[in-house]
Amino acid sequence: MVNPARGQPSPTGILSSGMAGGRVRIEAIAKVFTGIGGHVPAIQSVSLAVEPGEFLAIVGPSGCGKSTLLQIIAGLVQPTDGRVYLGEQDVTGQPAHMVYLFQQYSKSLLPWMNVADNVMFAFRHRVSLSRSAARDRCREYLAMVGLSDFADHYPWQLSGGMQQRVTIARALAAEPKVLLMDEPFSSVDALTRIDLQSLILDLWNERRFTAVLVTHDVDEAVFLADRVAVLSRRPAVLSEVIETGLPRPRRTIETRESPAFLSLRHRLLQHLLARPEESHAVSRGAHC
Numbered sequence: 689m690v691n692p693a694r695g696q697p698s699p700t701g702i703l704s705s706g707m708a709g710g711r712v713r714i715e716a717i718a719k720v721f722t723g724i725g726g727h728v729p730a731i732q733s734v735s736l737a738v739e740p741g742e743f744l745a746i747v748g749p750s751g752c753g754k755s756t757l758l759q760i761i762a763g764l765v766q767p768t769d770g771r772v773y774l775g776e777q778d779v780t781g782q783p784a785h786m787v788y789l790f791q792q793y794s795k796s797l798l799p800w801m802n803v804a805d806n807v808m809f810a811f812r813h814r815v816s817l818s819r820s821a822a823r824d825r826c827r828e829y830l831a832m833v834g835l836s837d838f839a840d841h842y843p844w845q846l847s848g849g850m851q852q853r854v855t856i857a858r859a860l861a862a863e864p865k866v867l868l869m870d871e872p873f874s875s876v877d878a879l880t881r882i883d884l885q886s887l888i889l890d891l892w893n894e895r896r897f898t899a900v901l902v903t904h905d906v907d908e909a910v911f912l913a914d915r916v917a918v919l920s921r922r923p924a925v926l927s928e929v930i931e932t933g934l935p936r937p938r939r940t941i942e943t944r945e946s947p948a949f950l951s952l953r954h955r956l957l958q959h960l961l962a963r964p965e966e967s968h969a970v971s972r973g974a975h976c
């Protein structure tokens with residue numbers, strides 16, 4: 689497993705310089721889907737910067753455009769308007785700059801490949817490594833997610849939580865500057881989810897990639913993130929960005945029971961469950 693003590697993050701987890709993570713900036717992103725059903729305005733105008741090594745969570749009501757926004761950041765969907773930057777580089781609509789972790793682990797693993805080949809498949813075309821160097825890297829990342837003994841197994845021989853660990857190892861073995869995650873833990877049971885959240889936090893602490901997580905789960909957002917961006921109902925605008933300010937390392941049980949955690953959770957739930965007219969009032973009263 690990773691050594692969480694290596695590399696000391698600041699109390700907020702945001703790194704100041706020399707980190708592995710990349711800075712992501714989106715500027716006035718808008719998206720209108722056009723098709724048989726007419727025009728669907730999904731995102732109105734969202735601007736946001738994620739600092740190198742920061743952990744940002746994005747929450748918002750179902751259907752508000754969270755996945756669309758993440759796919760635009762990843763270059764998988766072209767925005768109708770606006771730009772995406774990685775560092776100083778304009779990467780709008782250009783895939784393969786960031787690694788994307790999907791919710792559906794069962795669909796993202798190749799069933800005819802064993803665990804080791806699934807992990808190596810992700811990075812061998814990105815970096816020129818000899819077969820033995822690739823095997824070493826694969827072994828390293830499987831050890832990090834606690835799956836050293838399962839390299840020769842096939843995905844269907846693993847539990848759901850173990851399969852999601854493989855996708856995490858595969859995502860990180862590509863050593864991304866930015867990891868984008870769309871509801872990555874929502875297909876596993878509650879205890880496995882808590883376990884995987886701690887695993888991601890340990891790996892983030894060790895490797896210092898920039899993390900952007902889309903989630904429905906307010907507890908997950910507060911537990912993991914430095915800042916939580918709240919999107920409005922569709923078409924999404926950024927209604928609030930909350931700095932969690934919770935000390936790190938976060939502790940599985942104690943952090944979730946702390947008064948600061950509960951107060952952030954309360955504030956976010958109040959915001960997300962508010963009816964439209966109330967939600968304006970919540971936004972106006974908040975510090976953005």
Ligand SMILES: Nc1ncnc2c1ncn2[C@@H]1O[C@H](COP(=O)(O)OP(=O)(O)OP(=O)(O)O)[C@@H](O)[C@H]1O
Binds near residue numbers: 722723748757922
């Ligand atoms: N390819 C598409 N073509 C047309 N409309 C789309 C497409 N993808 C998404 N939409 C629409 O854009 C809106 C936002 O969808 P999106 O999947 O981004 O929401 P979401 O916030 O991720 O929802 P959820 O929380 O349920 O995952 C929805 O109204 C959806 O119907």
Ligand SMILES: [Mg+2]
Binds near residue numbers: 754755756
């Ligand atoms: Mg979604």
